[in-house]
Amino acid sequence: MSITGVDFSFRRLCAPYIPTRFEFASQTRRKNEYACTCTAVRPVICSSSSSSTAVSDSNENHVSTSYSRRMMTFMITFLLPLPKLMQHSGADANANAADDLALLQGEIRKVLSKSKAAGFLRLVFHDAGTYEMNDDSGGMNGSISFELDRPENKGLKKPLKILVEAKKIVDEKLPVSMADMIAVAGAEAVSLCGGPKIPVQLGRLDTMVPDPEGKLPEETLDASGLKQIFRRKGFTTQELVALSGAHTLGSKGFGNPVIFDNAYYKVLLEKPWLSSAGMTSMVGLPSDRALVEDDECLRWISKYADDQDLFFEDFKNAYIKLVNSGAKWRRES
Numbered sequence: 001m002s003i004t005g006v007d008f009s010f011r012r013l014c015a016p017y018i019p020t021r022f023e024f025a026s027q028t029r030r031k032n033e034y035a036c037t038c039t040a041v042r043p044v045i046c047s048s049s050s051s052s053t054a055v056s057d058s059n060e061n062h063v064s065t066s067y068s069r070r071m072m073t074f075m076i077t078f079l080l081p082l083p084k085l086m087q088h089s090g091a092d093a094n095a096n097a098a099d100d101l102a103l104l105q106g107e108i109r110k111v112l113s114k115s116k117a118a119g120f121l122r123l124v125f126h127d128a129g130t131y132e133m134n135d136d137s138g139g140m141n142g143s144i145s146f147e148l149d150r151p152e153n154k155g156l157k158k159p160l161k162i163l164v165e166a167k168k169i170v171d172e173k174l175p176v177s178m179a180d181m182i183a184v185a186g187a188e189a190v191s192l193c194g195g196p197k198i199p200v201q202l203g204r205l206d207t208m209v210p211d212p213e214g215k216l217p218e219e220t221l222d223a224s225g226l227k228q229i230f231r232r233k234g235f236t237t238q239e240l241v242a243l244s245g246a247h248t249l250g251s252k253g254f255g256n257p258v259i260f261d262n263a264y265y266k267v268l269l270e271k272p273w274l275s276s277a278g279m280t281s282m283v284g285l286p287s288d289r290a291l292v293e294d295d296e297c298l299r300w301i302s303k304y305a306d307d308q309d310l311f312f313e314d315f316k317n318a319y320i321k322l323v324n325s326g327a328k329w330r331r332e333s
C-alpha cells in the first residue's frame, strides 16, 4: 500500500504542474524523442538526463541555456520537496491502514461482549498456534475454518460463526481475510476486558486447506514439553509464560473470567489445586500448573504477578508475534 500511496499522492500533487513545466522540454526536444510519459516519478528522472543532452547537442546556445535554466527551476521546484512529498504519501498510507483497522474493529465490537471474549482469544491461538518454524507450515492463516471438528477445537464453532457474519459486513466495504478478522477480534477481546491495547497489522492471506494435525500443545504436557513446542513455533520461555496469561480469561478459575489482568500469575503462585477445599482443586489446566514447577517459568510468573504493566507489555508483544506467525501477506501492487 505504501508504494501505491507514494505513487498516487505524488501524481496527484504534480499533475497540475507537469504539463506546463514539460511544454518547453517536449517542444525543443521533439527530434530527440523526449519520450517522457510523465508518470508520477519519471518526470524527475527524465528531466535531469534530458537537461544535459539539451546542452550538448543543441546549436542554439541561448535556447540550451534557457532550457537549462528552466530545467534547473523545474528540479528545484520538484526535486527538493521530494522527500517532503514522500513523507506526506507515507502518512497517507498510514492513515489508510488506520482507517481499515478501524473498520474491522468497529464491526467486531458490534458482535463482541465480555462473555464472548475468551472464545475469541482462544480462536487466535488455535489458528496461529499450528505454526512450525522448521518447515514454515501452519500459522495465522484462517485454516481454523477447516479444523473445527478436531477435538482440540471443541467449542470454537460459535465464536468463529460470529466472526464469519461480521466479516460479510466488512467485506462489503473492504475485502478482508478470516485471519485478519481473528487477529483483530482477539486483540479487541483483550482490550474490552481491560487488557492492553494491541495494534494489529492487516494484510494476511487465508489458506484454502487445513493445517497439519497435532500441532497445538496438549494440556497434559509438562513445562519442558511446553517450552519445546513453543520454541518450535519461535517463542521463548518468557513468551510462553506471557501468552499463557490469556487463561486469565475464561472458566479455569484464574480470577474474574471476564477481566484481563495478572490474576493468572497470582493464582498460580498460590497453587490452589493443592488444597482439598471445594472448587479450588479444579483451578487451572495441568499445563498451567506445570509452568509454576519450572524454575525458568517461575521467575517470569513471579515478575508478572508483581507487575501487571510488565505483563501487559510482554503479552502485547508476544500476541503481535503470535498473530504474525507463519502469516503470508498480501502484496501491494
Ligand code: HEM
Pocket (backbone or CB within 6 Å): 117, 118, 119, 121, 122, 124, 125, 154, 155, 217, 218, 219, 220, 226, 243, 244, 246, 247, 249, 250, 251, 252, 285, 287
Ligand atoms: C500453553 C499451552 C496451552 C494449552 C495446553 C491450552 C489449552 C487450553 C484448554 C484445554 C482450554 C480449555 C478449553 C475448554 O474449556 O474447553 C483452554 C482455554 C483457553 N485458552 Fe488455552 N491453551 C494454551 C495456551 C493458550 C494461549 C497461548 C492462548 C491465547 C493467547 C490461549 C487462550 C485460551 C483461552 C482464552 C481460553 C478460555 C476459553 C474459554 O473459557 O472459553 N491458550 N486452553
